[in-house]
Amino acid sequence: MTWSSARTRRIRPLLGTFVEIRLDPGGRGDGPGDIDAAFAEIEAVHRLMSWHEPGSDVSRLNREAAHHPVRVDARTWNVLCLAREMSEASRGLFDVTVEPWLRRFGILPGEVGDELFAATRGDYRDIELLSGRRVRFTRPLRLCLDGIAKGYAVDRAVECLRGRGARAGAVNAGGDLRVFGPRPQPLHLRDPRDACRLLPLPPLRNEAAATSAACFARSGTNCNPILDPRSKAPAPARSVTVIARRCAVADALTKVVALLPKPGGCLERFNARALVLEPETAAPA
Amino acid sequence: MPGRLVHIVLPVAAIAAVPAAVLGAQYLTVEQAQKSAFPEADRFVPLPLRLTPQQAESVTKATGLRVRDPQLRLWIAMKDSRILGHVFVDEVLGKHEFITYALAVSPAGGVLAVEILDYRESYGGEVRDPQWLRQFAGKTASAPLKLDDDIRNISGATLSCRHVTDGVKRLLATHDLVVRAH
Numbered sequence: 377m378t379w380s381s382a383r384t385r386r387i388r389p390l391l392g393t394f395v396e397i398r399l400d401p402g403g404r405g406d407g408p409g410d411i412d413a414a415f416a417e418i419e420a421v422h423r424l425m426s427w428h429e430p431g432s433d434v435s436r437l438n439r440e441a442a443h444h445p446v447r448v449d450a451r452t453w454n455v456l457c458l459a460r461e462m463s464e465a466s467r468g469l470f471d472v473t474v475e476p477w478l479r480r481f482g483i484l485p486g487e488v489g490d491e492l493f494a495a496t497r498g499d500y501r502d503i504e505l506l507s508g509r510r511v512r513f514t515r516p517l518r519l520c521l522d523g524i525a526k527g528y529a530v531d532r533a534v535e536c537l538r539g540r541g542a543r544a545g546a547v548n549a550g551g552d553l554r555v556f557g558p559r560p561q562p563l564h565l566r567d568p569r570d571a572c573r574l575l576p577l578p579p580l581r582n583e584a585a586a587t588s589a590a591c592f593a594r595s596g597t598n599c600n601p602i603l604d605p606r607s608k609a610p611a612p613a614r615s616v617t618v619i620a621r622r623c624a625v626a627d628a629l630t631k632v633v634a635l636l637p638k639p640g641g642c643l644e645r646f647n648a649r650a651l652v653l654e655p656e657t658a659a660p661a
Numbered sequence: 662m663p664g665r666l667v668h669i670v671l672p673v674a675a676i677a678a679v680p681a682a683v684l685g686a687q688y689l690t691v692e693q694a695q696k697s698a699f700p701e702a703d704r705f706v707p708l709p710l711r712l713t714p715q716q717a718e719s720v721t722k723a724t725g726l727r728v729r730d731p732q733l734r735l736w737i738a739m740k741d742s743r744i745l746g747h748v749f750v751d752e753v754l755g756k757h758e759f760i761t762y763a764l765a766v767s768p769a770g771g772v773l774a775v776e777i778l779d780y781r782e783s784y785g786g787e788v789r790d791p792q793w794l795r796q797f798a799g800k801t802a803s804a805p806l807k808l809d810d811d812i813r814n815i816s817g818a819t820l821s822c823r824h825v826t827d828g829v830k831r832l833l834a835t836h837d838l839v840v841r842a843h
Contacts, residue, residue, distance in 0.1 A: 387688055387777040389762075389822040394777070398812075408697070551817045566817030567788065569671065572757055574787045574815060578797045585816040617816055633666075643665045650665065656672045 386411050390418050391426075391526050393550025397533060400557060404541030413540060414533040414547065421529035424449050425521045427475070427484065437511055438475075438518050445510035453509045455521055455528050458624055462524070463500040465642050466632040471500045471605035475520040483601040484520065499605065523602075526552050527586055527627025534623075554584035554623045568615035568653055577617070577651070584623035588616040588630040602634045611635045613655060620648035667796055685781030691750055691763065698765030698774045699738035699745050706737045708747075708843070716839050723834045726827055735840065744768055747840060749832045750778070753824035758782045764829055766836050775829060 384407050387396040395418055397411050424433045433452040440446050448456070462470040476496045478484040497515065504512040526549050533547040534554045544557020555561040560579035565587060567573040577585075588602060588611075602611040611634040618633060620626040625646050632642050633650045643650055689697070695705050712720070712731035720728050734750040746768055752761045759781045765773040 385686060385688055387686075387780055389775055389777070389825045392822070394780070394819045394822050394825075546814055548814060550819045551815065553814055553816055555814060561814055562812055564787065564813055564815045566815060568817070571817070572783055574813070576787060576789075576794065577816075580814065585814075587816040587818070615817070638666075648665070650667070652666065652668045654668065654670050656670050 384408065384411060386415070388415060390415070391422050391529060391549055393526075395529075395533075395547070395549045397537075398546045398548075399537065399542050400544040403543035410537055410540045410542055414536045417532040417536045418529045418549070421451060421525055421532060424452050425455065425525040425528075427520045427522060434519055434521055437513070441511055442513040442516045445504075445506055445512040447508065447510050450509065451528070451532070452521075453505075453511075455524055455624065456503065456505060456511065458528075459521070459524055459628065460500065460503070460505065462625075462628045462632070465645050468499060468605055469632045469635050470523075470628055472519050472521055472523065473498055473500055473502070473517050474603050474605050474608075475518040477603050477608045478520060478601070483603075523631050524624055524628045526550065527584065527623035527625070530554050530584065530623035552584075552586040552623055552627050555580050556582055565615075565617055565651070569655075580619065583619055583621055584626045585617055585619050586623060586626035586630050587618075588614075588634045602631050604635050615653040617651040618643075618648050619650070620646055669796060685759075685779070687779050689763070689776055689778050691778065694750075694763035694765075694776045694778060695736060695738065695748050697776065698748060698763070701740050702738040702745050703740050705748065706739055708735045708737055708840075709733060710735060710839065710843065712835070712839060719838050720831060720834045723838065724827075724830050726831045728831065728835075733835070738765075746773060747836060749836075751828050751832055753828045755821065755824050758824075760825060762825055762828065764832050766833065770833060770837050770841065772829065772833070775825070777825075 383398065383400050385396060385398045387394050395415070397414050399407060399411060423429060423431070426432045427434050429435060433448040437446050437448070459470070459472050475484065479486050498513070498517045502514045502517055503519075504514060506512060530547045530549050530552055531554065534556055537545060537547075538556060544559065546553060546555040546561060551566065560581040563577045563580050563585060564574040565577055567575050603609070604611060614634055616630045616634045618626040618629040620629065625648065629642060629646060629648055629650070633652065695702070710733045712728060712733065717728040717731050720726070736748045738745040738748060747766045749764045749766070750761065751764065752759065760777060761779040762775060762777045764775055767773050
């Protein structure tokens with residue numbers, strides 16, 4: 377039975393941003409209860425994968441996996457497997473082990489002590505995915521899954537809503553979003569020059585969009601939190617939007633496209649599209 | 662990648678001022694937020710305490726956050742004669758956004774729920790430039806689309822939710838220092 381003829385929207389602070397869930401009328405299920413269940417999925421991803429939470433799988437891996445295998449939740453496992461696939465497809469441009477460098481450059485908080493210097497020599501190939509969802513690091517490593525976990529949380533929320541009978545709606549976690557339902561839905565991009573202006577894009581249908589956090593700083597300093605895992609340099613100041621079926625894929629691909637605007641076969645392999653906005657560079661003084 | 666990647670150079674020049682509009686929505690009423698946080702409550706008793714300057718100062722001392730408004734919007738969630746918890750309604754004002762939210766607190770002072778009631782961003786307007794849209798020729802979804810002006814699916818970072826998390830911190834300290842002892 378249909379629960380309501382009205383659209384329902386809720387927004388909560390989660391994952392360090394605002395997460396909005398919208399359900400359009402006409403589905404089965406109970407509306408507000410479905411939205412609560414979808415938020416619970418997002419909270420679960422946060423608890424499991426937040427770098428900031430000492431009890432998360434990520435924190436446990438960072439403390440222990442170099443010493444012995446650590447068993448992780450199925451959801452963390454799914455993200456690590458996708459991250460690996462993304463690293464291989466992008467030949468290392470996507471790499472969840474750049475965490476020590478994110479700290480070194482102040483993008484993540486915390487001191488960079490001796491143990492972190494030891495962790496700067498590894499890369500994604502040093503993460504071993506073992507049977508029974510166990511994970512081991514073959515050398516000291518530090519992970520940060522922020523570049524893919526937000527998109528994954530959006531996917532979990534959408535799958536939850538659809539599983540409970542929702543017919544159409546959207547989940548938007550701070551700009552990483554996914555829409556579902558038979559009708560195409562409008563998509564706008566925040567103008568990287570002014571976050572309060574919106575640029576219209578072609579509508580989405582049963583797809584996800586993710587946009588990298590870049591800013592066009594007039595002072596010329598590059599504030600891009602995306603680092604090239606090979607050179608450790610920040611990616612050029614570009615705004616990258618990727619559209620793919622799954623938000624986790626779109627989220628991860630923004631990092632690849634930000635570093636390499638001709639991203640080889642990556643877009644094709646994941647059946648994705650990308651929009652890159654580059655600032656006009658001023659002539660040197 | 663022909664067809665898969667669109668690459669656009671944007672002039673960084675100053676954007677001409679456009680009339681400000683408001684982008685936002687009301688998500689929940691106060692009553693809906695109360696009932697959602699405490700479904701077994703049979704009534705919500707208003708407790709509109711006003712913080713004294715000393716109380717406000719002790720909250721600031723405990724949290725490092727300023728108390729902008731000493732007037733609390735606060736209700737006790739009750740079932741029969743039992744206190745189930747409290748509901749605060751507060752608002753925060755960022756540079757571009759105005760947010761009203763509800764915080765449900767357990768008797769022990771723990772966060773039960775945070776729900777946004779109202780969210781508004783100052784919004785400089787949508788760029789309506791035919792040249793801009795021409796870049797996506799052939800990439801539009803095939804079905805004819807009636808744009809619902811109310812729906813904006815926006816990709817790109819939201820303005821910070823830091824203000825809300827700071828607000829929650831301030832209200833928890835207020836609960837601890839003022840409400841529990843009341």
